[in-house]
Amino acid sequence: MRTALPATATPPAPRLRLRLGTAVGISVLLSQLTSPGLLLAACAAGLLLALAASANGVLPLHSLLRRIASVNLFVAMLWLTLPWALQGGGPQWSEAGAHHALLISLRTNAVALGCMALLAGLDAFAIARAAAGLGLPSRLARLLVLTVRYLGVLDDTRRRIDLAMRARGFRPGANRRTVAVLAQQLALILVHAMLRAERVDLALRARAFATAPQPATRAPRPWRWAAGTAALCLGSSLLWLLR
Amino acid sequence: MNAAGPLILGRGLRLARAGKVVVEAFDLELHAGERLFVLGASGTGKTTLLHSLLGFVPLAGGELQLLGRTCRSEQDFAPLRGPLGLLFQDAGDQLFGPTVAEDAAFGPLNRGASAAEAREIALQTLARIGIAHLAERPVHALSGGEQRLAALAGVLAMSPQVLLLDEPTTGLDEAASERLLGVLADSGLSMIVASHDPACVGALATRRITLAPAPR
Numbered sequence: 160m161r162t163a164l165p166a167t168a169t170p171p172a173p174r175l176r177l178r179l180g181t182a183v184g185i186s187v188l189l190s191q192l193t194s195p196g197l198l199l200a201a202c203a204a205g206l207l208l209a210l211a212a213s214a215n216g217v218l219p220l221h222s223l224l225r226r227i228a229s230v231n232l233f234v235a236m237l238w239l240t241l242p243w244a245l246q247g248g249g250p251q252w253s254e255a256g257a258h259h260a261l262l263i264s265l266r267t268n269a270v271a272l273g274c275m276a277l278l279a280g281l282d283a284f285a286i287a288r289a290a291a292g293l294g295l296p297s298r299l300a301r302l303l304v305l306t307v308r309y310l311g312v313l314d315d316t317r318r319r320i321d322l323a324m325r326a327r328g329f330r331p332g333a334n335r336r337t338v339a340v341l342a343q344q345l346a347l348i349l350v351h352a353m354l355r356a357e358r359v360d361l362a363l364r365a366r367a368f369a370t371a372p373q374p375a376t377r378a379p380r381p382w383r384w385a386a387g388t389a390a391l392c393l394g395s396s397l398l399w400l401l402r
Numbered sequence: 403m404n405a406a407g408p409l410i411l412g413r414g415l416r417l418a419r420a421g422k423v424v425v426e427a428f429d430l431e432l433h434a435g436e437r438l439f440v441l442g443a444s445g446t447g448k449t450t451l452l453h454s455l456l457g458f459v460p461l462a463g464g465e466l467q468l469l470g471r472t473c474r475s476e477q478d479f480a481p482l483r484g485p486l487g488l489l490f491q492d493a494g495d496q497l498f499g500p501t502v503a504e505d506a507a508f509g510p511l512n513r514g515a516s517a518a519e520a521r522e523i524a525l526q527t528l529a530r531i532g533i534a535h536l537a538e539r540p541v542h543a544l545s546g547g548e549q550r551l552a553a554l555a556g557v558l559a560m561s562p563q564v565l566l567l568d569e570p571t572t573g574l575d576e577a578a579s580e581r582l583l584g585v586l587a588d589s590g591l592s593m594i595v596a597s598h599d600p601a602c603v604g605a606l607a608t609r610r611i612t613l614a615p616a617p618r
């Protein structure tokens with residue numbers, strides 16, 4: 160199957176590939192470092208580079224700050240679990256766990272800052288094209304693009320539902336009704352996503368996307384979809400944590 | 403509230419989407435009993451205007467009074483969502499079910515009705531617009547026209563004073579469209595309607611304004 164990723168107005172392909180290649184290389188390198196000092200230095204260097212990119216206007220400062228904040232939200236969750244050893248008398252502080260958490264925090268920040276600086280201003284399409292240029296199989300490149308695209312779509316769905324709820328006078332507060340409504344909202348986002356996935360699937364097949372013959376009847380799709388997604392999320396977070 | 407003044411009064415409204423000005427220096431007035439039609443080509447900002455009246459698109463300039471109160475911040479707009487009822491352009495966006503009756507009960511519940519009261523109001527509203535038979539259907543298993551009517555039921559169930567309707571008849575067949583227009587005319591409510599549909603304009607409009615394309 161050929162990949163025809165949309166062309167965007169981005170830097171010439173070789174430079175793009177160089178940037179992506181460097182980002183991948185640096186990430187691999189950083190993930191092997193075990194000295195907090197070196198990692199801290201890498202963080203500082205990454206921060207400087209990212210700030211320079213922002214000063215050049217390729218990466219707005221507020222979005223840089225927002226990204227750093229969201230990376231560190233994840234890091235904060237790590238600190239809530241990793242340094243605590245569960246023994247007879249409740250959770251206990253563990254030196255080894257804390258050291259592990261420190262390394263992961265520093266690595267995460269260094270890699271994130273480096274990637275932000277190197278890939279500033281590129282959208283998912285450009286990155287996927289560069290990755291395909293570096294030898295990433297085209298199916299994976301397409302998957303990357305679709306993933307990014309559908310994260311956006313999900314967020315959009317959430318925003319629409321939120322508007323519709325507020326238009327009918329829903330005001331969140333600290334009460335049981337709010338909890339029930341938010342749960343309903345979450346379920347609805349999933350339903351919307353499933354319905355959309357079915358439409359996209361039809362649209363893709365209408366354009367002769369499917370290569371393998373489809374069996375005439377299939378197991379209920381929503382169920383499989385939900386199970387598959389859950390397994391994927393769980394699997395990837397485990398892989399990430401156990402690295 | 404003030405019986406004499408206009409229900410909606412906008413002066414020099416300026417509305418922007420993603421940093422781009424869409425509506426500029428726009429004046430708007432709606433008096434009790436009026437059915438004001440907002441016309442204009444695609445992309446001229448009809449949806450943007452209706453959403454700004456609920457505070458979903460912040461004012462980039464100008465002044466807005468709704469039901470006699472000046473509205474600027476979220477706190478000003480929040481209590482008016484209900485008294486001003488918005489029918490979204492895409493009815494699918496508006497329904498959150500699970501069933502049609504439960505969806506229609508959502509607004510009354512937000513206004514503090516008990517579950518039984520809310521259900522009663524919902525069923526009455528469905529009957530009033532002729533879709534009582536859809537009450538127990540899941541909202542995602544409706545046709546486009548049925549979705550539109552169900553969404554309207556959700557709005558009417560809040561007993562609004564003013565309706566804001568975004569392309570209410572688009573995509574409906576003639577019969578469904580006529581039924582909807584009948585319901586709207588019978589409601590006796592004041593409304594602002596964004597529409598391309600000549601039948602809809604002809605049947606309901608008491609006054610029309612046209613949005614000009616945005617300055618480039």
Ligand SMILES: Nc1ncnc2c1ncn2[C@@H]1O[C@H](COP(=O)(O)OP(=O)(O)OP(=O)(O)O)[C@@H](O)[C@H]1O
Nearest residue numbers: 419420424442443444445446447448449450451491
């Ligand atoms: N969420 C958004 N983000 C950025 N720009 C938007 C957004 N929504 C609308 N716009 C832009 O604002 C302008 C006005 O859009 P709006 O939806 O208000 O038009 P409309 O008159 O309702 O059109 P239609 O008749 O097609 O419904 C358009 O140029 C559109 O591209």
Ligand SMILES: [Mg+2]
Nearest residue numbers: 448449450491
């Ligand atoms: Mg519109």
